[in-house]
Amino acid sequence: MTVHLEVAEGVGTIRLDRPPMNALDIATQDRLKELAEEATDRDDVRAVVLYGGEKVFAAGADIKEMQAMDHAAMVARARPLQDSFSAVARIPKPVVAAVTGYALGGGCELALCADYRIAGENAKLGQPEILLGLIPGAGGTQRLSRLVGPSKAKDLIFTGRMVKADEALALGLVDRVVPADEVYSAAQEWAARLARGPAIALRAAKESIDAGLETDLETGLAIERNWFAGLFATEDRERGMRSFVEEGPGKAKFV
Numbered sequence: 001m002t003v004h005l006e007v008a009e010g011v012g013t014i015r016l017d018r019p020p021m022n023a024l025d026i027a028t029q030d031r032l033k034e035l036a037e038e039a040t041d042r043d044d045v046r047a048v049v050l051y052g053g054e055k056v057f058a059a060g061a062d063i064k065e066m067q068a069m070d071h072a073a074m075v076a077r078a079r080p081l082q083d084s085f086s087a088v089a090r091i092p093k094p095v096v097a098a099v100t101g102y103a104l105g106g107g108c109e110l111a112l113c114a115d116y117r118i119a120g121e122n123a124k125l126g127q128p129e130i131l132l133g134l135i136p137g138a139g140g141t142q143r144l145s146r147l148v149g150p151s152k153a154k155d156l157i158f159t160g161r162m163v164k165a166d167e168a169l170a171l172g173l174v175d176r177v178v179p180a181d182e183v184y185s186a187a188q189e190w191a192a193r194l195a196r197g198p199a200i201a202l203r204a205a206k207e208s209i210d211a212g213l214e215t216d217l218e219t220g221l222a223i224e225r226n227w228f229a230g231l232f233a234t235e236d237r238e239r240g241m242r243s244f245v246e247e248g249p250g251k252a253k254f255v
Contacts, residue, residue: 003031010195012045016052024106025062029084036087046199047191050097050114060105085138089113092203094194098187099123100180112143118187119165120180125173126162148172198236198254
């Protein structure tokens with residue numbers, strides 16, 4: 001298999017494993033969707049790490065495979081391509097991308113599906129599709145512009161240039177930069193902390209933010225209001241408030 005799901009202590013690692021560059025061919029895309037849906041459904045997965053290994057996150061699509069496709073073939077494939085990445089973005093649990101080496105094209109688009117991105121000092125990110133006479137097709141034009149703003153996204157997409165980790169941090173494309181050999185452990189630490197948190201409240205927070213960004217403020221406030229009130233029916237809310245009153249802030253245990 002070109003993608004694996006490994007679970008330990010509440011953290012599921014979705015690991016790309018297609019040497020040497022983790023090119024995202026159709027089989028890998030489909031497997032990614034399957035494992036994202038599995039991570040969504042499994043109760044023992046409370047947070048997720050996206051990881052490509054020590055040397056490379058994902059260098060993009062399989063260009064040789066794409067070169068053989070004509071217009072009709074890509075019309076049929078474009079939706080499943082986007083669906084595979086959207087399945088990752090829709091995981092209703094905290095998701096962190098651990099980015100080492102190249103995250104280009106589809107690799108960058110996959111990182112954009114995470115809630116948080118930790119990059120190694122050796123990371124290089126970009127959307128070089130324009131250099132092939134194409135545009136990003138797995139969500140890059142939409143998720144990148146929402147993350148860094150339209151003008152910065154247009155610069156990256158129009159030029160197809162790669163950015164190193166420090167510039168990616170300045171742009172807001174990644175959230176933290178660490179030495180390359182610490183990327184996975186840093187991502188695991190981030191995910192493990194949240195895996196111990198209140199699962200339903202975390203889901204509510206993620207869905208409120210993501211859904212709210214897609215609509216107007218008034219509708220977003222209604223989404224927040226409904227989730228906020230609904231959480232008063234959960235055991236985690238009872239546990240969290242009881243711990244606060246009896247022990248002080250930050251001491252509640254949810255698992």
